[in-house]
């Protein structure tokens with residue numbers, strides 16, 4: 001065809017179609033453009049063919065998609081999407097996308113998207129992920145289409161990703177998703193996923209490195225008893241026993257004590273130690289229906305955390321809330337209205353006792369004021385094990401000092417016993433009056449002298465004096481239920 005074109009005396013760039021012909025040299029289009037047919041007729045022919053294909057595609061496209069392809073949809077706020085994104089980014093397939101969502105690095109995506117970093121350090125790193133639009137990639141020799149769709153329903157954005165392959169079987173897509181899951185789980189090993197909820201949907205809010213139990217300093221008697229209890233509960237034999245005896249396989253724990261004594265830290269540590277994710281329920285942002293729905297969606301082995309349960313304002317009567325009004329008016333369950341204070345005590349008790357709660361889950365409630373809790377909530381069966389977190393005694397002060405200045409041994413963070421350090425440990429422990437300070441307060445002082453244990457001791461006396469003065473000036477806090485006056489920091493477990 002090149003030879004044919006070369007025989008023509010016309011200057012290709014001079015005619016109306018010559019520019020196209022130059023671009024298309026050697027292609028079938030070139031054959032049409034360079035034929036002896038009138039040039040304008042050739043262009044008309046091309047547009048005609050183009051319109052024909054377009055019409056066929058418009059008419060037949062949906063049919064082709066419906067009958068000759070398979071699609072799997074993933075919700076953007078579901079963990080399956082996280083799995084897919086992790087895989088896509090790790091395999092560099094996102095390079096094929098031409099539309100990206102840019103965002104400043106959040107802690108939860110620490111290692112991901114790092115190839116796209118535009119800032120030299122890792123502070124406020126800008127990260128990109130495939131966004132509205134579509135791209136194709138190859139997986140095991142098959143083309144897969146990745147399509148993002150955004151629907152606005154009543155002001156809420158519903159973002160979905162569709163994975164499509166040719167053929168009526170979706171097996172290749174399922175294989176891909178199963179590979180994404182394995183990749184994601186391997187990446188999350190030794191990490192504790194933290195899930196929070198929006199309305200009745202769980203979303204992964206982040207993940208933290210598993211916190212070793214040795215980093216939570218507690219009297220060993222209480223700590224060992226708690227860990228042994230959970231270990232026994234999670235044992236396979238226990239599970240079989242519960243099943244055989246038709247007893248709901250769940251266990252409730254109440255961690256009570258003054259602020260900053262390690263209740264949340266212990267919950268995180270337990271989850272890390274037993275390889276569970278944490279599902280945090282905010283009772284002030286749910287109602288009875290959403291709470292039940294959230295429990296139904298929990299995985300088999302997990303730690304459900306109900307923090308500051310005394311402050312959740314649980315009432316025995318259903319409260320009139322925006323959500324309850326809107327549900328009476330016929331709006332869908334989990335409506336988009338605020339759900340403030342919608343959980344009733346009976347709603348919580350029903351959910352904790354519900355048929356759904358049979359699957360090896362640990363429910364941890366934390367409170368500063370256990371005596372404010374309704375007895376029905378903490379009766380055995382709902383709370384099976386109670387741990388009282390106390391302000392630091394001499395042993396705990398010593399443990400905190402060792403924790404900050406000791407040499408961690410390997411990954412366990414277990415500290416080596418060093419005779420010189422032990423002398424300083426005793427000096428510091430003798431400065432701090434027992435049961436006066438929370439672990440958080442003591443750590444805050446030690447961290448100020450993180451590289452200088454002698455400085456922490458030297459300035460310890462002044463620090464203790466100042467803290468005691470501060471505490472004596474603080475107002476007394478009234479316990480809600482029993483009218484007893486309790487100092488902020490006191491425990492009434």
Ligand SMILES: Nc1ncnc2c1ncn2[C@@H]1O[C@H](COP(=O)(O)OP(=O)(O)OP(=O)(O)O)[C@@H](O)[C@H]1O
Pocket residue numbers: 215216217218257258259260261262263264265266367368389439440441443
């Ligand atoms: N027993 C402890 N061992 C080690 N660190 C602790 C301990 N208690 C508290 N901390 C440190 O103090 C900070 C606050 O602790 P944490 O949130 O676990 O306390 P809390 O008892 O849950 O407090 P609150 O009742 O206010 O929720 C954290 O940074 C934690 O690392």
